[in-house]
Amino acid sequence: MKAGRRWLLSAALAVVAALGAGMGWFALYAYSPGPLQSEPSRIVTIPRGSSLAEIESILVGQGLLTPSRGFAPLAYLMDAATRLPAGEFELPTNQTPVALIRGLEKARPIHYAVTVPEGLTIEQTGAVFADKGITDFDEFVRLAGSPAFAMRLGLVDAADLEGYLYPDTYYFTKPVPEPEALLTMLVNQALAVYDEVGQETTDLSRHELFTLASIIEKETGAPQERPLIAGVFYNRLATGMRLQSDPTILFGLGRVGGAISKSDLDSDTAYNTYRISGLPPGPICSPGRAALHAAMHPATTDAFYFVSKNDGTHQFSKTLKEHNRAVRKYQR
CATH class of the missing domain: 3.30.1490.480 (Endolytic murein transglycosylase)
Known part of the structure; x- marks a missing residue:
């Protein structure tokens, strides 16, 4: 055999051996x-x-x-x-x-459940998502407080997104949505529930209904009372009485919970419904479906007053005299 042919054969065998070794290694790896x-x-x-x-x-x-x-x-x-x-x-x-x-x-991505309770403010809602690693708190609060962003989402009467961050359980996968997308989702859900609940004939605008619902949300945790409390507030609005809702005072003062003092009642804020007539300029928290339903479908009642019975429910009264008697009984 000539030297050239032997070299070609050797080279071919070397290539085959290398390929075989490579395939063997690849199969072993795989x-x-x-x-x-x-x-x-x-x-x-x-x-x-x-x-x-x-x-x-x-x-x-x-x-x-x-x-x-x-x-x-x-x-x-x-x-x-x-x-x-x-x-x-x-x-x-x-x-x-x-x-x-x-x-x-x-593979199916890992889902993270985040539950937003009813009655939270913008800052509280942002903290819920931030604690779960879903959003950046500062950017969430900044965007939610932007009048321009509220306008972009169709909230033409709102100065911010307070009241429109719908409370519910949400599920996320990573990568998580940007704060803008997250806020848009929450607002869209709130407006969808508003449309589903449907309203009776009322002179209140959508923004005013969200505002009223937020006050109802903070006034009681008893589901059966919400329509009654709504009825009381409608009676007061219709007759020009002030709403005199303690939760609105706390919101105006930037406080969460706690007792109301005499100086608090005299506080000069746009949310002090002991001093202003009608509704405050916007919601004080994000209401849930039940509170929205109550605001849009209030109970028919003769009551104009209610006071806490310190058991999670309230005593409703038609007259100031009856109310004062209930206050003495339950708030001693």
Whole structure:
């Protein structure tokens, strides 16, 4: 055999051997479990727009994958290169790269439940989301307090988003929404519930109804009383009486809870309904569905007064004389 042919044959055999070795290594990599871990799973966060190299680095960093250059070629070979999702996932440990890629393709993102109670202010609502890692508190409060942002969301009578951050349980996956998107979602939910509840014939605007509902929300936690309290406030509005609602005083003073003093009653704020006539300029908290329903469907009542019975309910009275008697009985 001539030397040239022998060289070509040797080169071909070397290539075949190299390919075989490479394929053997690749198969060994693809079907060998990752680093041995004692935990059954690890939480992995893959940012939106991550490359295959970045995803591999994340998986290696979490101890799910052995460092190698085989991850990207394997993902392409499995037709999964463009189907690996972004988000936060819980992935099992001790998996082969093949199983890991297939598992990540089908992985469902971790959901975080955030419950916003009824009756919270902008700052309190922002704190709920910030404590769960869903939003930046300062940016949330800044945007929620912006008249321009309120106008963009269709709240033409509102100076901010107070009262429109609907209380409910919300579910999130990572990456979480930006504060602007989060606030838009809360306001849209509030307006959707408003439309669902529907209002009876009333002279109050939507903004005034949210304002009244927020006062009802803070006045009682007893569901059966909300329509009655709404009825009392409508009676007062109709006859020109002041609402004289303690929660409005606290809101105007920037306080949450606590007793009302004589000086508080005399405080000069736009929310002191012991001094102003009619409704305050805006909501004092975010009302829930029941409070909105009460504001839009008040009970028919002869009562003009109510006082706490210190058990979560109130005594309702038609006249000031009856009311004073109830005050002496329950507020001694």
